[in-house]
Amino acid sequence: MTRPLSRHLLAIALASALTSAPMLTATAQVSTAGPVAPFTVSDIRVDGLQRISAGTVFTYLPIERGDTVGQPEVGEAIRALYKTGFFEDVEVGRQGDILVVSVTERPAINQLTLSGNKDIETEDLMKGLGDIGLAEGNTFDRLSLDRVTQELTRQYNNRGKYNVSIIPTVEQLPRNRVNVAIAIEEGDAARIRHINLIGNELFEEEDIRDGWESGEHNWLSWYRRDDQYSREKLSGDLEKLNNFYLDRGYVDFSVDSTQVAISPDRQDMFITAGISEGEQYKISSVEIVGDTILPREQVEKMVVVKEDQVFSRRLLEVSSEAITATLGNVGYAFAEVTPIPDVDREARTVGITLQVVPGPRVNVRRVVFQGNTRTADEVLRREMRQFEGSWYSQAALDRSKIRLQGLGYFDKVDMETRPVPGSNDEVDVVYTLNEVPAGSFMFGLGYSGLTKLSTQIQLSQNNFLGSGNRIAVQAQRNAYLQRYDFSFTNPYFTDNGVSLGYNLRWSEFDNSDFNTAQYSSTSGVGQVVLGVPITETDSITTMLGIDSNEIFARRGYTPDSLVDYIDAFNQRTFHTWRGEIGWARNSLNHALTPTRGTVQRVWLEASLPGSTVEYYKLNYSFSKFWPISRHLVLNTRADLGYGDNYGDAVTRDICWTAPTAANPNPDQTIDCTPGSDDFIKTVTADGLPFFENFYAGGVRSVRGFTDNTLGPREAAFGSNYEQAIGGAVKTTGSLEMIFPSLIKSSAARASAFIDVGNVFEDIDAFDAGELRASAGMALMWRSPMGPISISYALPIKKEDGDDIERLQFTFQGGY
Template identity: 75%
Template sequence: MTRHPARRLLALALASALVSAPAFPVWAQSAVTQGSVEPFTVTDIRLDGLQRISAGTVFTYLPIERGDTVDQARTGEAIRALYKTGFFEDVRIDRQGGILIVTLTERPAINKLTVTGNKDLKTEDLMKGLKDIGLAEGETFDRLSLDRVTQELTRQYQNRGKYNVELTPTVSRLDRNRVDVTIAIKEGKAAKIRHINLIGNEKFEDKPIVESWESAEHNWLSWYRRDDQYSREKLSGDLEKLNSWYLDRGYVDFSIDSTQVSMSPDRQDMFITAGISEGDQYKVSSVQVTGDTILPKEQIEKLVVVKPDQIFSRRLLEFSSEAITARLANIGYAFAQVNPIPDVDKESKTVGINMQVVPGPRVNVRRVVFKGNNRTSDEVLRREMRQFEGSWYSQAAIDRSKIRLQGLGYFETVDVETQPVSGSSDEVDVVYNVKETTSGSFVFGLGFSQLSGLTAQVQLSQTNFLGSGNRISVQAQRSDYLQRYDFSFVNPYFTDTGVSLGYNLWWREFDNSDYNTAQYTSTSGAGQMVLGIPITETDSVSAMLGIDSNEIFTFRGSTPESIVDYIDALGQRTFHAWRMELGWARQALDNFLTPTRGSVQRISAEVALPGSTVEYYKLNYNYSKFWPLSRHFVLNTRTELGYGDSYGDATTRVLTDPDGTTRVVTADGLPFFENFYAGGVRSVRGFTDNTLGPRDVPFPGSTFSQPIGGSLKTIGSLEMYFPTLLDTPAARVSTFFDVGNVYDGIDNWDAGELRSSAGVALMWRSPMGPISISYAFPLRKEDEDEIERLQFTFGGSF
């Protein structure tokens, strides 16, 4: 479930500003009650001045009826009752004989409410907060409410460090007793922290103490971190960090004696001063574990990292408490508590610690509930659960279930909460709140060029087909020089144990030159069956078995000579293969869509089995690890290696050309149509797709060379993500350094031939589908390299 603490805080603050407001303005209490003060019997009641409010509504609130005896006290009571409704600006009660005359002046209705100039407070949050307190279009206008709201908004902005904020409410009168209300906001710039000064710290310098603060002096990274903007809430949190900093280093008597925040005359600069008393450093004298530990006491004591003679550290004490509660939570004690009781000896400067364990009742999970999965069936989510209904509560199983749900890729966010069962102290419900993201894509394209004529492409894919968790993809593409039809289907739970089964079918007829590779055409088709078997929570193995056919057409003078010679050596242009692939993969990321820690790696071996036209193998290794450096930075290190070769005997032929000359041609090594390629968005950015590595010419003396790929691929990347730069989990900004190339065999590997680039990238899961944009500067390149600094990939979604 997505929560909006800022919105709720604003609404509560606005509402609380009105709670203390009187039921009606003080000046309204001077309404005149005319007529005799002598009691009289009401024979009739007449209402004057009503426009929008019905007479029935007034009579509902008026505490006087026909036949009642009325005196001055009763009329005063009636005036107060009508004012409390909030509908009227003025109420007068007169008497004409036995007729009670009530003259009313209605408050105007709000025709239009407009807020302009707000950036820090979102308009939708602000309007919702105003609506919650009755300041909305169609509601009755109250000037006092508007004034109090203006004051409260001013305080809200000042709490964000914007002391120059100006709020100008404007009320425009309209016909039919209506008003337009406009609140114009000039936020101004947030006051910047120019200096933070600590007074009284003798044992430590200021810099290491304030290094972890959210508030910081103006620096070169402030444009990104915004840590130089003063906020009362941030400072309060930083003072708590200051207290923790000293307690973590054994200064038990530490205290903050005073804090002072001063402002420059122009309200643009802030100066923060804190006076502290460090006190003496304490050591731990003894550590004991008491209470009902449930598990053997020796096991619990091993979880305590605080030891005698260590310098006292509250952080280590909290770490030990959390380790014990987590251990007990994994065997059902969801509400276990550990109360560290310190025994401070000021004379010896020591602290004795008693870790008192209170396990509470052992808890059973009554139900596992899913909310927010409007498209995805419960069965798809439930099969990822490691916490089962009717079993003992396990925090580890609950957390693992959350990670598995994130790993599906169907959800933008996954939140979990534990709800106690009413009337039961030993049962809970575990609720997973998910927010679904786009799991399908639809790509349609039309194009025209002199080379290929009209091109049409349609691709439809769904990773969560009809909410079943099955993956299906259909693609069709056709032009004068290309035809392509693909179909794939995967059932990730072919068996209840998580064994997956998939099928791939395709038929392609295209000119490879469209892919920045060597110029030849091919017609290929294949059918494959893929099996996946989980072996642990993070590890799985896969197997693929398929058959394919590939017919190659080369053109001497246009196709690189090495490819033509390979075809001539075999004496045929059609390649049949029985193909098998075995793989192992480990996925240990904390979040499938936007990981911040963990790793993923895969090893695979592909073999064209004996009996194939060409017998060869390919090995692939991919590894990616995310390192959380701080909440601002996440480093991703990535490696991609590939190698292939033939394992059958080389084929050699002696050919006689039309001019009578003879030549020897050989087919050996990895077939050219299975070569690795590099360059582009998915490998070394800044270089045109598939253009790095070995090149060949179509005939001797030609100045036009073509990429032909290689049997060895080496790719590496360092990428720094900025998770907090964009206020959305759907987008990430990064800077990167890519390096890599492909080579014609291991013997030809040369570090001096590696290409490298650096740049910036944006990855966005947009409503139209995933979009990746990068701008790179090649750092190491050669003159023949094809450069493409701006690169992007995208697809439509539904």
């Protein structure tokens, strides 16, 4: 892949091209009106000025009235004025005792435009040009433009684009102005057709080149872009080649020659490298010298290279880095560990001396944050594990960075240490942050003949007013639905990180809107949630709440088993005291775009004794990111759930008249009159309440199947339409391959996935053969309005009657 050129590096490259330019051009006219005899200047006149003021000329002119001027002084004056860069022609003469300076100004740049550049961003290129003076309003210098053209051509050549065409155009305008246009035709990068290593006898070329950024053209090159030649990439690959042999003990390895050939059409590259492998060396001795600060025995344990081992530069670096990191964690920020090899070529051995130079012990004077335009400074400081005024600790700094990334407020967090001027034992730590929207907002207004006027507003903010508090508000209302939600969480209710949250909800809705069994309910919920951190990555969460759920179901409309459950209690309202306790571990390296780490949670939710229904639900969720390469990240996910009642089953006899065509929804009577023609039916309520069942299918579980439609289904009495009723057992999982480099934007990620899962009535009904599976592609985008997920999936294991939905979209999705 090509590497983006930073503004700073581009400016330096362009500037370095210009610094080699002589101050006087071959076309410039620098002269006098003739030999000047010495005279005393009574006055100075400047002719030819258009934009530049006479005062500016006098500022640079080394001659003043009253000075005695001869030929040497005139020559010096001409050189001084020309060095300003303002003039194409400078001529000095005299008229009596008046010094006459005649100048021809260089034109000013009225407009500077770029076109055709894709590999180098316009903003970066304009910044680089502006840093060297080629910008609108500045004086135009054609030589500078030519030098910039040559430098840009060289930059594109380094990126493997040898067909690049850079054509500058200068348009003359009135009042000594010009428009400058730079048209760029980048062309395609030359493809690497063949890489040939000559001299490798001990290892296969495929093994040697594993991990190279440069590769021969193949069917995956469209994604990895490893077939695009770049001098920069090739230099790095040759360094990897050298490391490959040094890590295996071949101390005398060398790259004898490197040849890069290009085809006549400048489209194909051929790379040849000649190498000498040499002999394998072993380690004869390992010695640690210098001031180790820590006990020498402790330092020796960090050294992984041992006597009689095959020499490995990588293991030597690991040993040095381990000692350096350990010293850095106790304040020695500038500690150095230098391996000094003693090579015995006759014996084929290397003696290693590790010289430890700890340097001064360093204090962190200040911790500074940059870029947090919305987030309060206090919100960031409470995530710090490195404190001001304490000894420097690299581990604490790194952990602080991960905690900042874990907030989800920033897509990029950079850290650097800056020495304090005049002090060799103090540093300032600077975190540079790039904030992103930390929430979502949605508003809807509509009208239909069925629901009449419909309104919806939803606000979710994870960093409310920059305070770090999380707040979510939702209101939705139409003729058939009313819903109001409010939640608030203070993640730092106490200074040591104990969080406190509140959830309130009231709703009247028809459950059929969620592709589940058709019944209506009116519910109210109130909860208090407490979170307690126990380690840097682990926490315990508890919840206590109360809710009331009034359910409206009727035979012929709702599946009979659900109606029977309600009838068994002889009431429609279910009151629940609800408790929950859970443990979670989060070791992700980034909250928004993780590439490594694990997040898992297990929690038990149960209704407390005295509730209408006494039940429990045990849940477990798991997600782990595995970085396979810089092009691939594997995410493995699992979501399991099981529920049941812990109280006795409830049984009751009811009188029921079967529906008829004339009376499809007959009333139920509570007391059965002896001799009645009504059918006496026994109903039982057992297991997990149906309104607490698990569901599967959709974007958040098994993509490619309609939301909530997998699992047990049942038709209402007298109907052939089967409705999803959920189940007490849930098993879903996913393998998702993320392509972090497919989309250049850090706000979007593309992936390919395989989803598997289903829900079952109870544990006895579990059957692995009934699991459903799908495969497809997904795009996750962190939009300004909130996260959006789009997926297209094809079911690869399904059954007749499954509801298929290949293209699925959800707002407030996730990574």
